[in-house]
Amino acid sequence: xxxxxxxxxxxxxxxxxxxxxxxxxxxxxxxxxxxxxxxxxxxxxxxxxxxxxxxxxxxxxxxxxxxxxxxxxxxxxxxxxxxxxxxxxxxxxxxxxxxxxxxxxxxxxxxxxxxxxxxxxxxxxxxxxxxxxxxxxxxxxxxxxxxxxxxxxxxxxxxxxxxxxxxxxxxxxxxxxxxxxxxxxxxxxxxxxxxxxxxxxxxxxxxxxxxxxxxxxxxxxxxxxxxxxxxxxxxxxxxxxxxxxxxxxxxxxxxxxxxxxxxxxxxxxxxxxxxxxxxxxxxxxxxxxxxxxxxxxxxxxxxxxxxxxxxxxxxxxxxxxxxxxxxxxxxxxxxxxxxxxxxxxxxxxxxxxxxxxxxxxxxxxxxxxxxxxxxxxxxxxxxxxxxxxxxxxxxxxxxxxxxxxxxxxxxxxxxxxxxxxxxxxxxxxxxxxxxxxxxxxxxxxxxxxxxxxxxxxxxxxxxxxxxxxxxxxxxxxxxxxxxxxxxxxxxxxxxxxxxxxxxxxxxxxxxxxxxxxxxxxxxxxxxxxxxxxxxxxxxxxxxxxxxxxxxxxxxxxxxxxxxxxxxxxxxx
Numbered sequence: 047x048x049x050x051x052x053x054x055x056x057x058x059x060x061x062x063x064x065x066x067x068x069x070x071x072x073x074x075x076x077x078x079x080x081x082x083x084x085x086x087x088x089x090x091x092x093x094x095x096x097x098x099x100x101x102x103x104x105x106x107x108x109x110x111x112x113x114x115x116x117x118x119x120x121x122x123x124x125x126x127x128x129x130x131x132x133x134x135x136x137x138x139x140x141x142x143x144x145x146x147x148x149x150x151x152x153x154x155x156x157x158x159x160x161x162x163x164x165x166x167x168x169x170x171x172x173x174x175x176x177x178x179x180x181x182x183x184x185x186x187x188x189x190x191x192x193x194x195x196x197x198x199x200x201x202x203x204x205x206x207x208x209x210x211x212x213x214x215x216x217x218x219x220x221x222x223x224x225x226x227x228x229x230x231x232x233x234x235x236x237x238x239x240x241x242x243x244x245x246x247x248x249x250x251x252x253x254x255x256x257x258x259x260x261x262x263x264x265x266x267x268x269x270x271x272x273x274x275x276x277x278x279x280x281x282x283x284x285x286x287x288x289x290x291x292x293x294x295x296x297x298x299x300x301x302x303x304x305x306x307x308x309x310x311x312x313x314x315x316x317x318x319x320x321x322x323x324x325x326x327x328x329x330x331x332x333x334x335x336x337x338x339x340x341x342x343x344x345x346x347x348x349x350x351x352x353x354x355x356x357x358x359x360x361x362x363x364x365x366x367x368x369x370x371x372x373x374x375x376x377x378x379x380x381x382x383x384x385x386x387x388x389x390x391x392x393x394x395x396x397x398x399x400x401x402x403x404x405x406x407x408x409x410x411x412x413x414x415x416x417x418x419x420x421x422x423x424x425x426x427x428x429x430x431x432x433x434x435x436x437x438x439x440x441x442x443x444x445x446x447x448x449x450x451x452x453x454x455x456x457x458x459x460x461x462x463x464x465x466x467x468x469x470x471x472x473x474x475x476x477x478x479x480x481x482x483x484x485x486x487x488x489x490x491x492x493x494x495x496x497x498x499x500x501x502x503x504x505x506x507x508x509x510x511x512x513x514x515x516x517x518x519x520x521x522x523x524x525x526x527x528x529x530x531x532x533x534x535x536x537x538x539x540x541x542x543x544x545x546x547x548x549x550x551x552x553x554x555x556x557x558x559x560x561x562x563x564x565x566x567x568x569x570x571x572x573x574x575x576x577x578x579x580x581x582x583x584x585x586x587x588x589x590x591x592x593x594x595x596x597x598x599x600x601x602x603x604x605x606x607x608x609x610x611x612x613x614x615x616x617x618x
Contacts, residue, residue, distance in 0.1 A: 146160055149321070151242065154413060197256070209261040229275070233272070243317055258302040269286040269287075325406055480505060
């Protein structure tokens with residue numbers, strides 16, 4: 047019994063091992079097939095998603111194709127000319143006082159006699175007068191403004207018998223010494239910057255400061271006179287220059303010049319910052335005010351022009367009352383629209399004011415090195431507005447705008463600004479042309495109620511702005527046309543590329559369909575073959591069974607025959 051149980055357990059374990067082995071192998075095959083199928087399904091899903099994405103991108107590219115240009119060049123000119131006239135390139139330029147050298151006098155311009163106000167002009171005339179003083183005139187000027195300074199008088203009236211020579215640091219008898227200006231009075235007075243930024247009292251204070259006044263040998267003082275110390279040490283009389291310790295003297299000279307430059311720089315910063323704030327603030331207020339007026343003026347002019355065209359079109363079919371009523375309705379509508387966008391108007395005005403203020407600083411900076419003419423000042427200010435607008439586009443573009451489009455829009459703004467600014471250069475020529483017409487001269491010379499402008503100035507600015515507007519429109523029109531053609535060509539290439547991509551994806555989908563059809567056909571054929579084999583097996587089995595039955599039947603018949611013979615023989 048135990049042997050039987052042991053045999054049964056052994057048999058059971060063997061069966062389990064065999065079963066597990068067989069099942070594990072089949073499971074691996076099944077998993078391999080399943081993994082392949084999943085991989086193919088995943089790839090197929092990706093192909094389908096890729097096609098869907100490609101179709102979406104294709105339609106998006108088609109939507110980006112430039113639309114047909116329906117607006118004509120003439121219509122663009124008509125709209126843009128009005129904008130130009132009412133912008134900073136047009137009537138706005140009349141509100142800002144532009145003059146040669148800008149609104150703040152710089153040393154560069156002062157030397158040339160170009161000043162920005164009457165006070166600086168008076169300083170320049172005084173500067174030129176002092177430079178022409180000689181002999182007794184110079185001595186009197188020096189005595190009245192420099193020799194009376196308390197420090198200078200105190201050193202001259204000093205009762206010490208022994209003093210220190212400032213050029214040698216050696217002690218010498220006071221009877222052999224003179225009070226010496228290290229930086230001479232002549233040198234101080236010959237400096238244009240000193241006259242621009244320092245009063246005569248401030249210049250005398252610098253000349254008589256402890257850093258500039260010393261005792262020096264009388265012979266040295268007489269030899270040096272009003273000469274520059276550096277130049278005198280190089281080219282002066284050796285009999286006296288040899289009495290000077292050059293190292294000590296140059297150290298004293300450098301310290302004195304530093305003191306002079308420091309005092310002048312402080313006063314220059316005070317004067318320039320004050321005037322920049324005043325003139326820039328004035329320009330900012332004027333431009334901000336005009337900006338608001340300009341928007342209102344532009345909308346009103348556009349509305350009036352529309353009504354004028356309607357009036358000409360309906361000529362003879364309307365009464366004066368109807369015409370005035372229509373104009374009134376148009377103006378009321380414009381005013382309502384302006385009221386609704388007052389925040390935008392205020393924002394634009396503030397921006398225009400800030401830009402005007404900054405442009406004033408730009409003009410001042412340029413005039414530190416080069417003199418800007420009156421018309422060039424207006425050009426710089428107008429061009430600066432466009433520059434600021436272009437920078438705004440580059441710095442804060444719309445979120446969905448492509449980079450190349452951002453750069454193009456900035457370029458358009460700069461181009462428009464450059465053409466508009468340069469058109470201001472035509473103003474003087476147009477004004478002279480108008481003045482050359484005798485019949486127009488009285489009208490042209492009539493003053494406007496604001497500033498120092500005349501009717502001629504306003505007409506010249508308007509006509510130059512019109513020219514600028516026309517040129518700007520033509521330039522931008524062909525820029526847009528060229529850009530549109532380039533953009534269209536680029537998009538067409540992208541469409542062709544995307545079409546090729548879609549063809550490949552569809553081809554891949556076709557292969558997947560053919561593969562699935564092949565798999566279905568193969569599975570059906572496999573099943574049919576299995577059924578055929580099964581039928582063949584059944585037929586073979588039936589044949590074997592039939593053969594066995596025939597054999598059995600033959601054996602039975604043989605036995606039956608044998609037994610029948612035996613029975614027959616028995617009967618006999």
